[in-house]
Amino acid sequence: MLNQIDQVRRFNRIVSQRAGTLDQSYLGQGRPLGEARLLFEVGHDGGNARELRDRLGLDSGYLSRLLRALESQGMIVVTPSQADRRVRDIRLTQAGTAQVETYDRLSDDLASSILAPLDERQKAKLVEAMAQVERLYRAAAVTVSAESPATADARACVDLYIRELNQRFDTGYDPDTAGPLDDSEFLPPDGVFVVARLDGKAIGCGGLKRLDFQTGEIKRLWVSPEARGLGLGRRLLNELEALARQRGMAKVCLDTSGTLTEAQALYHAQGYVEVAPYNDNPYAQHWFEKRL
Amino acid sequence: MLNQIDQVRRFNRIVSQRAGTLDQSYLGQGRPLGEARLLFEVGHDGGNARELRDRLGLDSGYLSRLLRALESQGMIVVTPSQADRRVRDIRLTQAGTAQVETYDRLSDDLASSILAPLDERQKAKLVEAMAQVERLYRAAAVTVSAESPATADARACVDLYIRELNQRFDTGYDPDTAGPLDDSEFLPPDGVFVVARLDGKAIGCGGLKRLDFQTGEIKRLWVSPEARGLGLGRRLLNELEALARQRGMAKVCLDTSGTLTEAQALYHAQGYVEVAPYNDNPYAQHWFEKRL
DNA sequence: GGAATTCTCTGACTAAAGTCAGATAATGTT
DNA sequence: AACATTATCTGACTTTAGTCAGAGAATTCC
Numbered sequence: 001m002l003n004q005i006d007q008v009r010r011f012n013r014i015v016s017q018r019a020g021t022l023d024q025s026y027l028g029q030g031r032p033l034g035e036a037r038l039l040f041e042v043g044h045d046g047g048n049a050r051e052l053r054d055r056l057g058l059d060s061g062y063l064s065r066l067l068r069a070l071e072s073q074g075m076i077v078v079t080p081s082q083a084d085r086r087v088r089d090i091r092l093t094q095a096g097t098a099q100v101e102t103y104d105r106l107s108d109d110l111a112s113s114i115l116a117p118l119d120e121r122q123k124a125k126l127v128e129a130m131a132q133v134e135r136l137y138r139a140a141a142v143t144v145s146a147e148s149p150a151t152a153d154a155r156a157c158v159d160l161y162i163r164e165l166n167q168r169f170d171t172g173y174d175p176d177t178a179g180p181l182d183d184s185e186f187l188p189p190d191g192v193f194v195v196a197r198l199d200g201k202a203i204g205c206g207g208l209k210r211l212d213f214q215t216g217e218i219k220r221l222w223v224s225p226e227a228r229g230l231g232l233g234r235r236l237l238n239e240l241e242a243l244a245r246q247r248g249m250a251k252v253c254l255d256t257s258g259t260l261t262e263a264q265a266l267y268h269a270q271g272y273v274e275v276a277p278y279n280d281n282p283y284a285q286h287w288f289e290k291r292l
Numbered sequence: 293m294l295n296q297i298d299q300v301r302r303f304n305r306i307v308s309q310r311a312g313t314l315d316q317s318y319l320g321q322g323r324p325l326g327e328a329r330l331l332f333e334v335g336h337d338g339g340n341a342r343e344l345r346d347r348l349g350l351d352s353g354y355l356s357r358l359l360r361a362l363e364s365q366g367m368i369v370v371t372p373s374q375a376d377r378r379v380r381d382i383r384l385t386q387a388g389t390a391q392v393e394t395y396d397r398l399s400d401d402l403a404s405s406i407l408a409p410l411d412e413r414q415k416a417k418l419v420e421a422m423a424q425v426e427r428l429y430r431a432a433a434v435t436v437s438a439e440s441p442a443t444a445d446a447r448a449c450v451d452l453y454i455r456e457l458n459q460r461f462d463t464g465y466d467p468d469t470a471g472p473l474d475d476s477e478f479l480p481p482d483g484v485f486v487v488a489r490l491d492g493k494a495i496g497c498g499g500l501k502r503l504d505f506q507t508g509e510i511k512r513l514w515v516s517p518e519a520r521g522l523g524l525g526r527r528l529l530n531e532l533e534a535l536a537r538q539r540g541m542a543k544v545c546l547d548t549s550g551t552l553t554e555a556q557a558l559y560h561a562q563g564y565v566e567v568a569p570y571n572d573n574p575y576a577q578h579w580f581e582k583r584l
Numbered sequence: 585g586g587a588a589t590t591c592t593c594t595g596a597c598t599a600a601a602g603t604c605a606g607a608t609a610a611t612g613t614t
Numbered sequence: 615a616a617c618a619t620t621a622t623c624t625g626a627c628t629t630t631a632g633t634c635a636g637a638g639a640a641t642t643c644c
Contacts, residue, residue: 008403011422111300126428130303132421
């Protein structure tokens with residue numbers, strides 16, 4: 001454990017030395033870092049002043065001044081938005097586009113310069129390790145929180161869950177057939193609903209309801225396709241099991257379709273064992289149970 | 293290639309976001325980042341004002357003021373050096389040591405917080421990927437340059453090379469037996485000597501001398517134990533081969549002992565084939581050759 | 585239609601970070 | 615001993631980055 005922490009610290013140190021070089025290459029363009037960062041952001045994800053303020057976490061006064069500076073340099077054009085004339089739309093000029101391209105080239109050069117001294121095998125290894133770090137950083141940045149199944153995010157997740165089942169099942173999927181859609185069963189104190197988020201965006205969910213005094217059932221376990229491979233399914237499952245334990249349940253059960261093979265693999269890996277059908281869900285071909 | 297660069301850029305972006313958090317945790321201690329960084333540096337690698345100025349790349353006036361600030365906070369004691377009373381020795385006070393420990397704890401906490409949301413397998417994977425990135429960053433930071441075999445660094449490398457052979461050979465190793473130690477054969481235009489450095493420190497070397505019009509011989513190929521696993525042997529070998537090509541040589545050869553199995557593996561992997569003895573070096577059991 | 589809210593802008597600040605030109609004292613060089 | 619060099623310090627300065635308190639216009643809410 002201590003060794004792991006040391007490794008993380010060493011990693012942070014070395015990598016931010018390199019990242020420092022990147023900042024310097026921005027500075028080298030004769031423009032303060034704050035301006036360069038803003039210009040870069042406008043160039044890549046665009047948007048209006050409010051969005052930029054949120055994304056970069058800037059004070060509105062400060063942002064206003066930065067915009068004025070970039071405008072007077074002829075990098076951007078700021079105009080009141082059509083839809084809401086309080087907000088300002090920001091657009092790159094030709095010169096601004098050229099400048100952003102220069103920054104891009106600098107970033108590319110820096111990336112190349114890291115790779116350049118390595119042979120092909122080492123390059124491939126480094127890039128793979130970077131991808132791994134990135135993936136796991138993303139996994140670590142996911143938050144899971146209990147909330148009402150009626151929140152906008154929770155509803156959105158369940159909608160996507162239903163849409164996906166409808167696509168994957170040969171017969172389609174009608175949630176009412178599987179049992180009436182009743183949010184209240186996922187409400188405390190007996191039930192609970194959890195939503196996973198990455199950078200504020202909902203990317204997964206899961207619900208726990210009480211079947212009887214000692215049994216909970218897990219339903220609506222779903223992970224957004226873009227977030228798969230982060231171990232999030234396992235994490236949601238563990239979270240729901242912990243919540244079941246808190247509610248004094250001695251076991252949890254769940255059902256699943258034969259089509260969802262990756263889900264079955266997850267349940268097996270997490271210690272679930274297949275049991276006889278405990279309900280008559282027409283979409284279910286497998287029933288699982290785990291003692292807590 | 294383009295994908296690799298994109299991956300490197302994505303990696304830099306994500307990782308420096310995290311590194312930003314680290315800076316913030318420094319700032320959270322009610323001390324400006326510059327002071328905190330200096331204190332941290334004094335605490336870990338110590339040294340006098342000049343060394344710190346070099347390491348952190350600070351202006352001497354700026355450093356002086358930072359030192360004065362830390363001194364007045366009771367974190368450090370600044371005294372004229374015994375050896376040269378122009379330079380200032382810097383020492384942590386008890387309070388300074390305590391403060392550095394606090395920073396250490398904060399860094400540990402940050403590292404833990406990155407790992408915390410992950411399960412054991414993910415933690416292990418992340419740490420392994422970080423170690424890989426670190427290792428390859430180090431490999432990429434190595435420079436190889438041709439220079440006289442008489443420079444201090446070159447001599448130091450050859451000394452360590454000889455000492456190592458002396459340890460690893462059952463019979464010991466006396467460089468004079470293997471052929472007279474004659475630096476001049478590694479001098480241009482016929483020969484060349486290269487030294488590898490990491491962060492200014494010599495960590496490897498290799499020499500090329502001319503045997504006849506079309507043949508070069510590679511000798512004194514050595515990589516410091518601390519730098520092994522970075523692919524440096526291969527890189528030095530390639531570098532020397534390129535220099536041989538520049539000199540119009542059609543092939544290079546080399547000899548090695550049976551004890552140095554990892555060296556033999558390297559030669560095989562780099563396209564060298566074993567040939568009949570071309571000299572009577574008593575320490576050699578294998579002779580290799582490669583067409584260029 | 586009036587009040588509350590939202591978005592942006594301006595003026596007036598501050599702290600941090602760093603630069604530059606000497607001044608001073610110690611050390612090297614010849 | 616004279617001169618050059620080095621290490622540090624001080625004063626005076628600038629730039630960058632950011633904060634805060636309103637003001638004004640547009641929009642939303644009731």
